[in-house]
Amino acid sequence: MSQVGSWVNNKWSWKAEWRHSLIAWEVEEEAHLMSIFEDTVLCLGVMGKWVWKFDESSGYSISSAYSRLRLVEDGTYDSIYEVFWSLKALPSSMTTAWRVLVDRLPTRVNLEKIGIVMESSMCVLCGEEEESGSHVFFTCKVAWKVWSMCSKWIEEAFVYHWDACSHFNQFYLGWASQKINKYWRCMWIAVIGEIWKQEKFIIFKNCRVDCLLIFTLGQLKVWFWLTSRVNDVSFTYARWCLDPVFFVF
Numbered sequence: 001m002s003q004v005g006s007w008v009n010n011k012w013s014w015k016a017e018w019r020h021s022l023i024a025w026e027v028e029e030e031a032h033l034m035s036i037f038e039d040t041v042l043c044l045g046v047m048g049k050w051v052w053k054f055d056e057s058s059g060y061s062i063s064s065a066y067s068r069l070r071l072v073e074d075g076t077y078d079s080i081y082e083v084f085w086s087l088k089a090l091p092s093s094m095t096t097a098w099r100v101l102v103d104r105l106p107t108r109v110n111l112e113k114i115g116i117v118m119e120s121s122m123c124v125l126c127g128e129e130e131e132s133g134s135h136v137f138f139t140c141k142v143a144w145k146v147w148s149m150c151s152k153w154i155e156e157a158f159v160y161h162w163d164a165c166s167h168f169n170q171f172y173l174g175w176a177s178q179k180i181n182k183y184w185r186c187m188w189i190a191v192i193g194e195i196w197k198q199e200k201f202i203i204f205k206n207c208r209v210d211c212l213l214i215f216t217l218g219q220l221k222v223w224f225w226l227t228s229r230v231n232d233v234s235f236t237y238a239r240w241c242l243d244p245v246f247f248v249f
């Protein structure tokens with residue numbers, strides 16, 4: 001604490017020191033941060049403690065943090081989070097997909113926003129547009145081709161939106177039960193993860209874009225998740241690839 005301020009006449013005075021000179025938008029961020037700090041009154045001689053302000057009586061719990069995450073700005077719960085977190089994909093893949101839904105993945109556009117200077121902000125997959133989250137996962141011609149393969153495979157046409165939450169909501173089989181859609185939407189999570197992995201392989205391993213590989217690895221992942229994580233699901237990988245809707249009947 002002594003590195004970020006000092007007591008002046010029994011009153012705590014914040015003083016942040018940064019490792020580099022702040023650029024314009026960081027100065028604004030610093031002012032915002034200080035305005036948050038200044039709301040907190042520190043008392044000399046009184047021990048500090050952690051407080052979970054969203055539930056001060058019971059303190060922090062995973063369920064209260066989860067409730068907080070589901071809360072949208074107008075104070076209501078967004079059902080998309082409930083649907084999303086009920087899926088049976090692997091937690092690491094869920095996390096990547098979740099970060100796409102809230103636009104928190106380090107895409108080139110997001111890295112530039114936080115002041116990281118990039119050689120280029122163009123999409124690694126197509127090289128034609130800036131690499132924002134909505135571009136690389138949804139409007140990029142590479143992503144578009146992979147989503148089209150999903151449509152062809154399940155023999156269902158979807159309206160593919162540029163916005164992540166709308167895209168996830170549209171990735172839904174209108175004729176199928178909630179249970180089947182829970183299985184089907186794992187494919188959304190798998191494709192998102194494989195697109196992101198492919199982007200990294202191109203940067204770090206100089207690989208070439210391969211839409212079929214992204215799609216095939218997505219199929220394989222979902223088959224593995226369902227057969228290993230859902231009790232009443234058991235089918236061969238070959239059957240899953242050749243006839244993905246057989247388990248509906």
Ligand SMILES: [Zn+2]
Binds near residue numbers: 124125127128135140
């Ligand atoms: Zn692209």
